[in-house]
Amino acid sequence: AGARNAGLRAAIGDWVLFLDGDDVLVPGALAALDARLGETGDVDVLHFEHERTPWWxxxxxxxxxxxxxxxxxxxxxxxxxAELTGVQLPAWSAAYRRTFLAEHHLAFPDGHFTDVGFGGLVVLGAARMAVLRQVVVRHLLRRQGNRLGLPGEHHVELLDQAELVLTRAAQQGLSEERRAALFEQLFAAVLKTAAHPGRLPRGRRAFFRRASRL
Structure with a gap:
């Protein structure tokens, strides 16, 4: 979150695209984005496809x-x-109009699982969106996985992100269809974590108790 927010503060271009250290742009990605944005005009968010590629x-x-x-x-x-809530996709699976992010004071929340919080808040604030049905980013899946899959107390922070998004959604008076989709997708992520035998070595009961109050 800190590195992404620092980059966002330093950005001066019209569009922002985040890349992690294990991501690469596929050949022709920027030309494809430019062509699609030429068709759509100044949307707030342009979602695109990505590949998850095992390195082994x-x-x-x-x-x-x-x-x-x-x-x-x-x-x-x-x-x-309604089903495109922003909480299912990583932050590097979209291009964002920089002035939109600035006007809505959108940045990555602290902690882990920040793509959930950021993506959800972005879609809640957006008025115009579009998609590019083409792979733009290739993400390399490491054999050992990433930190979010390791055991530890950091998994509780998934509940922080879910609460952040649901609180903002409650303030906006969303349609029943959008509320249902957002709730379903957030709790699918929560239940996936809760059901994994190795992710919550301690405090499983407290995790469930807090999740039930969201």
Whole structure:
């Protein structure tokens, strides 16, 4: 979060795209983004597809394609794509209009699982969105996984991010369809963590108790 927010404060361009150290842009990515933005105009967020590629063995997957499959082909509002809540995709699976982020004071929240909080707040604040049905980023899956999959108390911070997004959503009077999709997707992430035998070595009961109050 700190590095991304520092980069965001230093950015001066029209668009922001985040890349982690284990991500690369595929050949032709920037040209494809430029062409799509030329078609859509000044949307707040342009979501795109990405590949998760195992570095050792296995076929690449494209989870963003499934999330975006039911979205309209042109520019749309969040109300027209209730299932695109922003909490299922990493921050590096979209390009953001910098002035939109600045006007809404959007930045990455502290702690772990910050893509959940940031992505959810972005879509709650957006008015115009679009998708690019093309892989732009290739993410390298490490054999040992990443920190978010390791045991530890940091998994409680997933509840912090869920609470942050749900609190903001409650203030906006979302449609029933959008509320249902957001709640379902956030709790799918919570239950995935709770059901994993190794992620919560201690405090499982407290985790469930707090999750039930969200």
């Amino acid at each position: 063995v296995g076929e690449p997957t494209n989870p963003a394609a499934l999330v975006q499959a039911r979205t309209p082909g042109g520019v749309f509002s969040p109300e027209e794509a």
